[in-house]
Amino acid sequence: MNDQVVNIRGLHKHFRSAGEDVPVFENFSLSLNAGESLAVMGPSGSGKSTLLNVLSGLEPWSSGSIELFGKEMSPRDDARWASLRRSAIATVFQEANLMPALTLAENLRLRAELAGRESPDVTDWLEKLGLEGLDRRFPDQVSGGQRQRAALAMAFAMVPELILADEPTGSLDRKTAERVADAMFRFQRRNGCPLILATHDPDLAERCGRTLTLNSHG
Numbered sequence: 001m002n003d004q005v006v007n008i009r010g011l012h013k014h015f016r017s018a019g020e021d022v023p024v025f026e027n028f029s030l031s032l033n034a035g036e037s038l039a040v041m042g043p044s045g046s047g048k049s050t051l052l053n054v055l056s057g058l059e060p061w062s063s064g065s066i067e068l069f070g071k072e073m074s075p076r077d078d079a080r081w082a083s084l085r086r087s088a089i090a091t092v093f094q095e096a097n098l099m100p101a102l103t104l105a106e107n108l109r110l111r112a113e114l115a116g117r118e119s120p121d122v123t124d125w126l127e128k129l130g131l132e133g134l135d136r137r138f139p140d141q142v143s144g145g146q147r148q149r150a151a152l153a154m155a156f157a158m159v160p161e162l163i164l165a166d167e168p169t170g171s172l173d174r175k176t177a178e179r180v181a182d183a184m185f186r187f188q189r190r191n192g193c194p195l196i197l198a199t200h201d202p203d204l205a206e207r208c209g210r211t212l213t214l215n216s217h218g
């Protein structure tokens, strides 16, 4: 059985911006096995978010090969990417992917249902992330940091096979950030769920099994 979750070989990713070619990855390779946690660090603009976007099928790449869960991916296979995002890959991005018309509790339940999981213990998940009492609030009735934590709770409720988190503690105070990191690593260990997180926080990176530092593109 292949326990390689991510296998990137010779990735090239360029953006075109104002008629210019902006190279972000040139011949980039990375592999991640089941149960591993990887911190992606590097200066602003080095490509951390781009890497997570590529791995969630939200950003096409120029050339190179990407295998997820042992299967070769194509940047054009929208149906397969959508299916992975529904049931296997949880993304926790700054622009939290919450449905605005649903309360936090309803968002969690919907996420689990779409992934074919059991209905989650919403109160418990929200409490673990310091969001007790907010279950009936709508996303626009909570703060940015609270929305981000609700997005993480949704990722847990989905019981994914891979979590991609973009600065999951970026907008949080130290104490809340630690609580969130505790919940994240506890979930990761308990479920053996591999985790890739982009962060500027060396303390958070230190808690990951591996760290990858991307270079700036000057």
Ligand SMILES: Nc1ncnc2c1ncn2[C@@H]1O[C@H](COP(=O)(O)OP(=O)(O)OP(=O)(O)O)[C@@H](O)[C@H]1O
Residues within 6 Å of the ligand: 015, 016, 017, 022, 024, 042, 043, 044, 045, 046, 047, 048, 049, 050, 051, 217
């Ligand atoms: N849609 C886009 N069009 C053109 N260039 C882009 C686009 N998105 C990102 N870039 C460029 O790609 C590079 C990598 O951006 P990315 O957002 O991945 O950086 P990052 O490491 O996540 O930075 P930060 O720490 O600030 O979040 C930057 O030079 C950025 O300007």
Ligand SMILES: [Mg+2]
Residues within 6 Å of the ligand: 048, 049, 050, 166, 198
């Ligand atoms: Mg970023």
